[in-house]
Amino acid sequence: MERLATPRTTTGGAAVFMMTTPTLQNELKGLARDLRWRRRLRLLVRSMWLALLWLGVGLVVQMLHRQPPWLPLEVAAGVTLLAGLVWSFASNPKLPDLARTYDRHFDLQEQLASALETATHAPSSTIAERLVEQAMITIRQYRSMIRSLPRLPWREVETLVAVMLMIVALALVGGNNRLPVPQPLDLPSLAPPPSPDQPQPTDQPAAHDSPSAANNQAAANALAQALAGTGATRPAADALQRGDSAGAAQSLRDQAGQADQLGQAARNTLSKDLQSAADQLQQNQGQRAGDINRSAQELANNPQQGLQDLAQVVDGLGKGNAGAGAQAAATTGAGQGGGGAGGSLGGNGKRLGGEARTGPSNPPQAAGNTLPLPTSPAANGPATSATGPKGPTVQLQAGGTSSSGRASAGGGGSNDPLPGEADPLRIPPEDRDAVENYFSPAP
Structure with a gap:
């Protein structure tokens, strides 16, 4: 089993x-x-x-x-x-x-x-x-x-x-990134440095480089020299020297309104100086020289019209060189105070030449002969005393000035009233530079 x-x-x-x-x-x-x-x-x-x-x-x-x-x-x-x-x-x-x-x-x-x-x-x-x-x-x-x-x-x-x-x-x-990449641009080549032999640029405006500006400047210098020989036209000469042609023309027009006070001797001197200025400009500026010459001839018969014509000639200088005149007026603005006071004396005769000024002034001396002041018709009349800036005391009578002899070294004058009434307007225009120089002596 x-x-x-x-x-x-x-x-x-x-x-x-x-x-x-x-x-x-x-x-x-x-x-x-x-x-x-x-x-x-x-x-x-x-x-x-x-x-x-x-x-x-x-x-x-x-x-x-x-x-x-x-x-x-x-x-x-x-x-x-x-x-x-x-x-x-x-x-x-x-x-x-x-x-x-x-x-x-x-x-x-x-x-x-x-x-x-x-x-x-x-x-x-x-x-x-x-x-x-x-x-x-x-x-x-x-x-x-x-x-x-x-x-x-x-x-x-x-x-x-x-x-x-x-x-x-x-x-x-x-x-x-598929967009076109910007390529660098080639910079323009720099200008070569200026050669030392080339003329260097100046600080003057571009208008001064033209022939018309040079002619205007030459005419202004000639007219300023001619107008400086007479006390009545001295303010216009000062304005031209500053480059203020408009102010010079206006000063001549103001003086034309008082042409009847301009003496014959002063007119003859001014006419002669203007003819000399016209002769200087005859070669390069024939038309302008002719206008100046006609104004000089007109001064003998009709001084008012002659000064008006001369003012038009000065206006022509300003139209040709307006930019240069404005620059010159700006650069010399600090020194116009003294010249303006003197111009008021020769222009309208409403202020005395010895008024206080904002700055020192050194006006050019007159080129003419010194003339004696006329005697006062009322020399024995009432008079007032005035003290100059340097100390001497003068007696202002009707029609002239005379030294009182009582000068004070410290600047003080006589306090006694003097006969006569001071009237600076009675001084002829061609002789006012003597009074102005007295009350505004050179420092």
Whole structure:
């Protein structure tokens, strides 16, 4: 009985063991089939985003304003995609290799490989059956777990989407670099330094460089010299020397209104000086010299008209050199106070020449002969005393001046009333420079 039982048991165990071996192989192939489709899809998606990375490298190079090697990059992307496809579909390992791979992947400690080897080559035994049974249970558990998982590899898909978005962003940013790069412009060559032999520019305005400006300046100098010889026209001469032709013309017009007070000797002197000025300008300025000469001749018969004509000639100087006159008036504005006070004496005769002044003045001396002041018709009449700036006291009587002899070194005058009434308007215009020089002596 024992002998029969042993073979029966042995025969039954071998039959069960032989039936278990194909089942283990089928379960292992089923596990490989479930994992193979997921593996192929994962490798396919991975090869796609790896291929796109090569294009991203080219876009990054383009952002750096460099020409990327598109052909090598496209070839590398195609090779990467093709390699992924081949690797995913061409891989078909044998069952022993597949079992060892799953043991390493699922950390089964060589359970599947040992069971497959035992079922294929080992003799039938209880331990071998138990090992194969445990391996089949493990494979079924993993197949059930794998079937519950999604077929799509979401991690790889997310990576692919991220890489695609990065490629789009790089393409948009790199598209701005396709605009034409502005090229640097060549700067014009600098002007050569001026030669020492060339004339250097001066501070004079541009108007002075023209021939008309030079002629106007020459005419102004000649007229100023001619008008300075008479006290009545001295303010106009001062204005011309300052470059204020408008002020000189206005002073001559004001003097024309008082032409009846201009003595015959003063008119003759002024006419002679104007003729000399016309002779100086005859060579270069014939028309202007003729106008000045006619004004000089008119002074003998009609002094008012002669002064008016002369004022028009002076106005012509201002029209030709208005810019230069304005600049000269601005630069000499500080010294116009003294000349203005003297001009008021010769112009309208409403103020005394010895009034207080804002600045020192040094008027030019008269070129004519000194004439004695006329005696007063009422010398014994009432008189007043006046004190000059340097101290001497004078008596002003009707029609003239006389020194009182009672001069004070400290500047004080006599307090005693003197006969006569001071009337500076009775002094002829051609002799007023003597009074002005007395009350405004040179410092």
